[in-house]
Amino acid sequence: MKYESLDHFLKTGRAALTKGPVALVFAEDDVELDGTLRHHLDLGFKSVIVFAPAQFSILPEILDRVHRVTMRCSPRNVVFDTINRVIQAAPNIWLYYCYNSEYLFFPFCETRTVAEMQAFHAEERRDAMLCHVIDIYADDLSAYPNGVAPDHAMLDSTGYYAHSRHDRSGQPLERQLDMSGGLRWRFEDHIPYERRRIDRIALFKSCKGLTLQPDHTFNEPEYNTYACPWHHNLTAAICSFRAAKALKSNAGSTFDIPSFRCPSSVPFQWNSHQLLDLGLMEPGQWF
Secondary structure, three states: OEEOOHHHHHHHOHHHHOOOOEEEEEOOOOOOHHHHHHHHHHHOOOEEEEEEOOOOOOOHHHHOOOEEEEOOOOOOHHHHHHHHHHHHHOOOOEEEEEEOOEEEEOOOOOOOOHHHHHHHHHHOOOOEEEEEEEEEEEOOOOOOOOOOOHHHEEEEOOOOEEEEEEOOOOOEEEEEEEEEOHHHHHOHHHOOHHHOOOEEEEEEEOOOOOOEOOOOOEOOHHHHOOOOOOOOOOOEEEEEOHHHHHHHHOOOOHHHOOOOOOOOEEEOOOOHHHHHHOOOOOOOOOO
16 A cells, blocks of 8 residues: 555554554665565564655565555654654554664564564563664675675674663663664764664554654653563564664765674674574563
């Protein structure tokens, strides 16, 4: 289905929001758009909604399986405003959001659907799930100058850090952490401070009054926690070319970065087992 605008979608496409989990994919450019959509369709989302300008092409066999909303995804606040409008239009369903050239992985995603994972998480009385955005990047920038190469992708196997998150008075917030690592940490001189975190509450249950804020946190504090008070919970990972694309498309950084490789770089294997082994996501009590 195609919709001329977000207003058109919310007026005539509400059937796509009746049952979750629903994936919201925001196309900032057309790099790896088909691959991103195919990946999330294969995970078993009930609906995949892509927000993209009219000039971005999508393969017909993929377009037949998604809901396409015509929209420019810039400036960046457009994405947050759109998600918040969807939250209020469709309360009490599970939503997920990402950008093109990003790919969700969760424990055992090769044999279990995202709906099964979400159902287990909800049974543990959790309404949101912490995701770590793991930077992936081309192994050879001379061959792939935009930093994107799904068949030749690498990631950092070490160098991830957790920092206590504090409120405005300086007190640490319970069960909330700011995470850093990957390209955003190694090339932090080229990344604005407020964009360096790699934690994102990307999978959550909508409810009236819930608001996603520009720093990827919610106005409801419990949504921003990594686990419940009594045991560890599931977490997921979003493997993302976004940082690589940004660093190589920005004139202020591209000439300073001849390669993204570092001593801890390893080939990305495109499976959850590697991410679990590296400690980049948590299975919790789900086996």
